[in-house]
Structures are given as structure tokens and as C-alpha cells.
Amino acid sequence: MNHTPKDDGTAMYVYNAKSAICEQIAEPVHFYIQLREVLEDLSLGIPLDFEDKYANLAQGSFAQSYTFTNTLEMEYHFRFTKNYFQFLLMNYLNSDPNVARCHCCGQYFIPKTRKSTLYCDRVMKDGKTCKEIAPAIIHKNAVDADPVLKVYDRTKHKMYKRYERAYYSLDQLPKGIYFEKYLEWREPAAEVRTKYLKGELTAEEALKIIEVKD
Ligand SMILES: [Zn+2]
Numbered sequence: 394m395n396h397t398p399k400d401d402g403t404a405m406y407v408y409n410a411k412s413a414i415c416e417q418i419a420e421p422v423h424f425y426i427q428l429r430e431v432l433e434d435l436s437l438g439i440p441l442d443f444e445d446k447y448a449n450l451a452q453g454s455f456a457q458s459y460t461f462t463n464t465l466e467m468e469y470h471f472r473f474t475k476n477y478f479q480f481l482l483m484n485y486l487n488s489d490p491n492v493a494r495c496h497c498c499g500q501y502f503i504p505k506t507r508k509s510t511l512y513c514d515r516v517m518k519d520g521k522t523c524k525e526i527a528p529a530i531i532h533k534n535a536v537d538a539d540p541v542l543k544v545y546d547r548t549k550h551k552m553y554k555r556y557e558r559a560y561y562s563l564d565q566l567p568k569g570i571y572f573e574k575y576l577e578w579r580e581p582a583a584e585v586r587t588k589y590l591k592g593e594l595t596a597e598e599a600l601k602i603i604e605v606k607d
Contacts, residue, residue: 420475422572426553428482432501435492450479497523498587518591526591541599545586548605552578578605 398410427447434441443451455477456470471477493504495513504510512524552575559569582603589599 417474419572420473421478424475424478424482426556428478431482431486432492433494435490436494436501441486450483453479453483455480495523497527497590499583517587541586541589541596541603544600545582545603548582548603549579552605 398406398413400406400410427450431441431447431450441447453476455472458468458470460466460468469477469480471480491504491507492501493510493513494501495515496511498513498515498517500513500515502513502515512522512527514522514524517523517526552570555568555570556572556575559571585594585599585602588594589596
């Protein structure tokens, strides 16, 4: 990885390299967000759009080298961090993975069989998995019918858009937020969503934390 300028020891270095360094730090974050979108599309059965939405994933490059001692060892060299992650992702997609989103906890998982599986095997409550506790909370699962889930999805989209607005700019745009801020909202909100689904919080209590009014 060599596309940030070399530190020449002068005070100008930080100034000159600033945006390149920030870009480097942001790359894995940006990849992470795109990965979530890929997983979402896969779990919904939406064909991945490599013409437009994921055009950046459709091709990449790396250099290869080998060494031979007793066996042949191959190495891949990537210039950009994101190229490495993208390559791993494309290898994964190449295996035609079956991705599902748990209707209970909302997290992604790989079902053990090809037939449609609604709930994952994560342990959620008292040693019980989503699959085991789901029947009790199944009436809360329809996002359209549930005010908390509806607000959660809507706010998540809003907060993500705010992050996206700040992504390409070092100076914050109006209402733009950094990834840290996005996580500051998302982590507790996701937790509250789960607690609500488990019946540990009322809709009112959950909305107080999930909703962002401005
Ligand atoms: Zn689950």
C-alpha cells in the first residue's frame, strides 16, 4: 500500500498527505457499509447490481509473487486496503452464498440448508436462540405493522445518509456525521430494538432511544 505520499520530515507533510491519510482510514469503513448492503440484497434475494450500484466491486487488481523453498508459496500484493477486502468479498460471492436475515434479531446468518430459514441460532435470552424464542414474539416481526421497527429502519436510513454526506468531505456538510457518530446511534438503537422484540422494553421506551427527531 503505497499511495500515501512519503513523509519527508517537513511540516508540510501532514498538510499535503492529510486527505490521502483520511481516505485510507475511511476505506475499510466504506467497505464495511457496502458489505452490509451486499448482505442485505443477498438476504432479500435481490440480484447484485454490478453494472451500477456495485460497479466498484466488479473489477480490481493486485500483483502476485511467488517464493519457492520446499514448496511453492504464492503471495498477493494489494495497493489499496479496500482492494484486499473487495477481493475477499468477491471470492465469497463466487461461492454463491446463501445469506438470510434473521426475522428475530435482524442480523445476517448463513442457513444450514437451502430451504428458507427465518431465524438464526444466536443465543438471545436465557440460553435460548432466536429460533426458539421467535414464536413468542412473532407478532412483532412485521416491520410495516410495528411502529418501533418502522422508526428503526427509517432512522437507520437517515443516519446512514448523513454519514454518507460527510464521507467525501473533510469539512462537515450540514447534518453530515462521521462514522463514529453513526455507530453511536446504531449500536444502542440495535440493542434497544432487540430488547423491545424480547418484550423487555415498551414501544415508548424504545422509541425514545431509537428516534432522532432533528
Ligand atoms: Zn437471530
